[in-house]
Amino acid sequence: MNFKLEKLNDCQVLTIQEERIDAHNSAALKTELLQLVExxxxxxxxxxxxxxxxxxxxxxxxxxxxxxxxxxxxxxxxVNIQQxxxxxxxxxxxxxxxxxxxxxxxxxxxxx
Amino acid sequence: MNFKLEKLNDCQVLTIQEERIDAHNSAALKTELLQLVExxxxxxxxxxxxxxxxxxxxxxxxxxxxxxxxxxxxxxxxVNIQQxxxxxxxxxxxxxxxxxxxxxxxxxxxxx
Amino acid sequence: MxxxxxxxxxxxxxQTRYLDLIGSIGEHIAKEVDSYAxxxxxxxxHLNLVLxxxxxxxxxxxxxxxxxxTVRICIHIEEKQLxxxxxxxxxxxxxxxxxxxxxxxxxxxxxxxFFIKTLMDSVTYTQQAxxxxxxxxxxx
Amino acid sequence: MxxxxxxxxxxxxxQTRYLDLIGSIGEHIAKEVDSYAxxxxxxxxHLNLVLxxxxxxxxxxxxxxxxxxTVRICIHIEEKQLxxxxxxxxxxxxxxxxxxxxxxxxxxxxxxxFFIKTLMDSVTYTQQAxxxxxxxxxxx
Ligand SMILES: Nc1ncnc2c1ncn2[C@@H]1O[C@H](COP(=O)(O)OP(=O)(O)O)[C@@H](O)[C@H]1O
Ligand SMILES: Nc1ncnc2c1ncn2[C@@H]1O[C@H](COP(=O)(O)OP(=O)(O)O)[C@@H](O)[C@H]1O
Numbered sequence: 001m002n003f004k005l006e007k008l009n010d011c012q013v014l015t016i017q018e019e020r021i022d023a024h025n026s027a028a029l030k031t032e033l034l035q036l037v038e039x040x041x042x043x044x045x046x047x048x049x050x051x052x053x054x055x056x057x058x059x060x061x062x063x064x065x066x067x068x069x070x071x072x073x074x075x076x077x078x079v080n081i082q083q084x085x086x087x088x089x090x091x092x093x094x095x096x097x098x099x100x101x102x103x104x105x106x107x108x109x110x111x112x
Numbered sequence: 113m114n115f116k117l118e119k120l121n122d123c124q125v126l127t128i129q130e131e132r133i134d135a136h137n138s139a140a141l142k143t144e145l146l147q148l149v150e151x152x153x154x155x156x157x158x159x160x161x162x163x164x165x166x167x168x169x170x171x172x173x174x175x176x177x178x179x180x181x182x183x184x185x186x187x188x189x190x191v192n193i194q195q196x197x198x199x200x201x202x203x204x205x206x207x208x209x210x211x212x213x214x215x216x217x218x219x220x221x222x223x224x
Numbered sequence: 225m226x227x228x229x230x231x232x233x234x235x236x237x238x239q240t241r242y243l244d245l246i247g248s249i250g251e252h253i254a255k256e257v258d259s260y261a262x263x264x265x266x267x268x269x270h271l272n273l274v275l276x277x278x279x280x281x282x283x284x285x286x287x288x289x290x291x292x293x294t295v296r297i298c299i300h301i302e303e304k305q306l307x308x309x310x311x312x313x314x315x316x317x318x319x320x321x322x323x324x325x326x327x328x329x330x331x332x333x334x335x336x337x338f339f340i341k342t343l344m345d346s347v348t349y350t351q352q353a354x355x356x357x358x359x360x361x362x363x364x
Numbered sequence: 365m366x367x368x369x370x371x372x373x374x375x376x377x378x379q380t381r382y383l384d385l386i387g388s389i390g391e392h393i394a395k396e397v398d399s400y401a402x403x404x405x406x407x408x409x410h411l412n413l414v415l416x417x418x419x420x421x422x423x424x425x426x427x428x429x430x431x432x433x434t435v436r437i438c439i440h441i442e443e444k445q446l447x448x449x450x451x452x453x454x455x456x457x458x459x460x461x462x463x464x465x466x467x468x469x470x471x472x473x474x475x476x477x478f479f480i481k482t483l484m485d486s487v488t489y490t491q492q493a494x495x496x497x498x499x500x501x502x503x504x
Contacts, residue, residue, distance in 0.1 A: 024240035060332035172472035
């Protein structure tokens, strides 16, 4: 799993640098998210702009990060989701579970 | 075969709007080139920037246009060839047959 | 013209790194189905997803340590129907007993078969002495 | 770890519109060949090209009007070797008798087999009662 991690506006921004999240790399994503949750209490923003494809295990990895963030009174936000990927959140109703923003600036604005 | 045809700087510029030229669409390319050769005596510039893949029939279609242009005392130039596609010209030594330019402006400059 | 028939039969090792290959084949096939009137981009994603989920299940849940470590996937297209078969040599399971996800209490797992059932027209799982097969049908 | 074996067996109608599918499968497979030390992008293009050329020849030159209008292409990968087989039901031809292109007098046709021979390590064509097969080997 290739990604970039930056601290921006008091948020941990994780930019996924993969076109595809599936059972081959979702475990690595889950591990990374759980580590971020452990490390601090800044909001975690996951940028999904480059992701063209996600499967159920990828959704599961994001959900696991989200749940763990809630346990630690933190939060995990998703931004820049491509429409076909967003459809997968809709079919599983996970769009009602996650905080989803169109752009990272909208996500920043919502934190202040 | 999708393409765009423009008249620029007294040249007929044919921009190929396909990622792939193979035996499925090379006959259409050949027909279009032969029509252009018939229509006038301006140099014909074929822009290959979007083409990621060419097979032997695609090379053959370009060669056919080139030969027919010579017969009519015209010329056919190729520009913006991606490196993997250019390798196919090199393997078949067709890079020595065609006039090839890196950019369309270089091709224009060579005409004046 | 006779009805176009495409058949793709793939055998891969039971390793998740090959899911991309299987999914991509599905995506390309979707682009060649000329009879399909619906959204072709969506069909491409759906075939990619369904093949990925079904193959991942065969790798995860039905890994037979003794037999050869491979999964076989067959894709068959007739004019009006696309059939996917994914074979496994595991202990099998009861497809009918697999519950729908609880949307009010979402869980990390258990969304794969839900996607397959939701996006395709028919799904069956048959256990046989020489192996099991998940058969998925999509009408085109 | 046991040597990874991938096998892809495709049947398509004898129509050039399916060349893209065949070539794309080759391109994706190249990306999964982990043992390959050379330029993987180049290998992807070469497999795409070789599959396209060989399949186009089976469609163009060996179209059997009476038998089923399909072409079968098999791709087999072992740890150190990739094998492509393209079957046809035409009248066959003599691979050894096909001349190299004349580079000083280039022609529109006759570059397909030259690409295959140049980019791959071994090419043979075998005529059999039940059909002919072009077999192409690339060492990885
Ligand atoms: N090929 C299979 N062999 C055995 N069990 C399977 C197979 N496919 C699915 N299952 C069972 O069905 C359950 C639900 O599968 P699925 O919806 O894909 O979600 P997940 O794989 O995330 O658990 C699995 O947890 C497993 O118990
Ligand atoms: N599968 C085949 N069956 C019969 N003849 C073939 C086959 N493949 C190639 N050939 C013969 O070999 C010649 C050279 O093929 P090739 O190098 O691919 O160039 P092209 O197809 O452009 O003529 C063809 O013109 C044809 O006569």
